[in-house]
Amino acid sequence: MRIVRHSLQHTSARDDNWRLLLWSVAMKLSISVVGTGRMGSALARALLRSGYRTTVWNRTKQKAEPLAALGATVAGSVLEAVNAAEIIIVNVSDYQASAILRDDAVASAIRGKLIVELTSGTPHGAREAAEWFAAQGATYLDGAIMATPDFIGTDAGTILISGPRQAFNANEEMFRALGGNVQHVGGEPGRANALDSALLALMWGALFGTLHAIAVCQAEEIDLGELGRQWTALAPVIDGLVADLIKRTNAGRFASDDETLSSISPHYGAFQHLLELMEARKIDRSVVDSYDAIFQRAIAAGHLHDDFAALSQFLGSPDKRSLRSGPREGSLLAG
Numbered sequence: 190m191r192i193v194r195h196s197l198q199h200t201s202a203r204d205d206n207w208r209l210l211l212w213s214v215a216m217k218l219s220i221s222v223v224g225t226g227r228m229g230s231a232l233a234r235a236l237l238r239s240g241y242r243t244t245v246w247n248r249t250k251q252k253a254e255p256l257a258a259l260g261a262t263v264a265g266s267v268l269e270a271v272n273a274a275e276i277i278i279v280n281v282s283d284y285q286a287s288a289i290l291r292d293d294a295v296a297s298a299i300r301g302k303l304i305v306e307l308t309s310g311t312p313h314g315a316r317e318a319a320e321w322f323a324a325q326g327a328t329y330l331d332g333a334i335m336a337t338p339d340f341i342g343t344d345a346g347t348i349l350i351s352g353p354r355q356a357f358n359a360n361e362e363m364f365r366a367l368g369g370n371v372q373h374v375g376g377e378p379g380r381a382n383a384l385d386s387a388l389l390a391l392m393w394g395a396l397f398g399t400l401h402a403i404a405v406c407q408a409e410e411i412d413l414g415e416l417g418r419q420w421t422a423l424a425p426v427i428d429g430l431v432a433d434l435i436k437r438t439n440a441g442r443f444a445s446d447d448e449t450l451s452s453i454s455p456h457y458g459a460f461q462h463l464l465e466l467m468e469a470r471k472i473d474r475s476v477v478d479s480y481d482a483i484f485q486r487a488i489a490a491g492h493l494h495d496d497f498a499a500l501s502q503f504l505g506s507p508d509k510r511s512l513r514s515g516p517r518e519g520s521l522l523a524g
């Protein structure tokens with residue numbers, strides 16, 4: 190800070206842009222990034238590009254060193270990184286690795302600081318961490334990064350953040366540096382991780398579905414380029430079905446009506462063709478057999494002619510109200 194102030198006094202009056210940049214660096218908070226793997230490095234680079242004074246720490250120091258060339262200070266220990274900044278962003282492989290912050294010496298240094306945990310984890314892990322950091326007198330935000338490292342620092346970079354809204358609002362400028370679509374999704378600390386798992390379930394549904402489509406095409410000697418072309422045409426139809434399924438389930442509209450796009454019956458009929466083909470071609474059926482079990486539970490309960498959304502009642506939760514509404518905003522943490 191002293192160096193920056195000194196520079197401010199000695200820059201040429203004509204060089205207004207340079208003075209402005211130095212001033213903005215001087216005014217910005219210091220941030221430490223703990224964990225500089227692929228994602229942590231991208232986060233640190235985005236902060237450095239936006240002029241934040243950034244300290245980095247990584248268990249394997251060599252992985253943090255390239256960031257020094259971009260202006261980061263490489264800390265020799267987690268404690269040093271914590272002491273160097275007001276905000277500590279954590280991005281390691283999992284919450285077990287994040288326990289490096291729960292060391293006794295570190296614990297006493299984090300009082301009054303803001304911890305932003307961007308490591309992927311479970312809602313339960315986030316709630317537990319929020320409690321622990323609150324007990325140390327630190328503020329805790331938990332985030333889920335919905336992007337690959339190349340999206341970090343771009344307008345399309347999406348990160349979901351949960352925890353006290355005040356702490357998010359007060360640091361919105363820093364979050365904007367990490368991505369143009371960083372959103373506060375609720376005061377309850379587990380919410381970002383819960384949404385992360387929900388959205389990844391959707392993604393894996395599509396990816397595993399693609400694996401099945403590839404296996405069917407290969408067995409039937411259909412060029413995968415053809416599959417790619419047909420997928421492009423089908424994608425908007427599937428997007429519409431997904432949006433409709435979410436909307437109808439949210440409204441509890443399970444009986445078929447004038448707006449039903451497709452009831453369970455034609456889905457189940459077409460699904461039998463897929464099962465038969467996979468059986469004949471000896472394609473692994475373990476995933477689709479699970480789909481079949483859900484179809485069968487719903488049909489046995491009399492829902493064959495209901496909207497496809499009726500299947501959402503057959504995924505195993507005995508308490509549909511808790512499944513549909515989940516913990517209310519702010520119910521577990523004062524946001």
Ligand code: NAP
Nearest residue numbers: 224225226227228229248249281282286308309334336337
């Ligand atoms: P990565 O490149 O494998 O980096 C993992 C980081 O965790 C490294 O810095 C590693 O340190 C550190 N680490 C692992 N165990 C540790 C321990 N016991 N103590 C201290 N540090 C430890 O993984 P990544 O892609 O950056 O992912 C990091 C997090 O971001 C994960 O939670 C991941 O799910 C999440 N994320 C990643 C992406 C993505 O596209 N990459 C997207 C969304 C979310 P060393 O270098 O010493 O091994």
